[in-house]
Amino acid sequence: MKITSSSTVSELLYWSYANLAMAEKAVHDRDQKYSRLHFMIRARLLSGLTKGTMSPRSLMLDQRIRMKLPQECVYCGSVDHLAIDHIVPTNRGGADTGDNAIWACRRCNSSKSDRDLFAWWSTYRQDFPPLFVVRIYLKQAIEYFASRGLLDTPISEVQENPFSLATIPKTFPPPESLSFSPFHARKESKKDQQDETGQPPLAALSATSPVAPTSLPVLTPAPASGGASS
Numbered sequence: 001m002k003i004t005s006s007s008t009v010s011e012l013l014y015w016s017y018a019n020l021a022m023a024e025k026a027v028h029d030r031d032q033k034y035s036r037l038h039f040m041i042r043a044r045l046l047s048g049l050t051k052g053t054m055s056p057r058s059l060m061l062d063q064r065i066r067m068k069l070p071q072e073c074v075y076c077g078s079v080d081h082l083a084i085d086h087i088v089p090t091n092r093g094g095a096d097t098g099d100n101a102i103w104a105c106r107r108c109n110s111s112k113s114d115r116d117l118f119a120w121w122s123t124y125r126q127d128f129p130p131l132f133v134v135r136i137y138l139k140q141a142i143e144y145f146a147s148r149g150l151l152d153t154p155i156s157e158v159q160e161n162p163f164s165l166a167t168i169p170k171t172f173p174p175p176e177s178l179s180f181s182p183f184h185a186r187k188e189s190k191k192d193q194q195d196e197t198g199q200p201p202l203a204a205l206s207a208t209s210p211v212a213p214t215s216l217p218v219l220t221p222a223p224a225s226g227g228a229s230s
């Protein structure tokens, strides 16, 4: 799908959100590349969002995931001088709610300041922001424009708003270079080290055991099929 300035806000946001769901699924499954299954997930979610038969999963689910994450910077995983940061800065019009508030270390906090997430990140780091942070950002953007009846507005005609539509990702990097959160990234790299030191990798375990391993990450991807969720 090609997003241009004549595309509507919903075309941009739904496309990005569908790509996010695809990426989350691939990262969750520890796939190195996107497969047909992932493209199918993206296509179904995009179609469901566009037709209104699906909606982004509730922020409640994100709160539950958040409670399972350790108290550390959502951007880099540091625990140095943590303070509350708003992913969408409140002085740009971001919501002053728990949905928008996260922990950030002093370094990330002062570097980001009141800049837009994606505009800031591209000047700060080489990699892609943690998918959990991207998810919170996109859901708030969808909510913001939906509640104002602006989803069908062409991007070029959108007035000032708390989001930077120009920097919202239209493509996501391969899953091998993504992580859900700094916490999940550390867990994965520990697993990889174990694999190298002779511990059986996860795939081998599940092949020899009739019961699937129970220590898979807690991440639940956005709905890939059937039915709407609130």
Ligand SMILES: [Zn+2]
Residues within 6 Å of the ligand: 073, 074, 075, 076, 077, 078, 104, 105, 106, 107, 108, 109
């Ligand atoms: Zn940080």
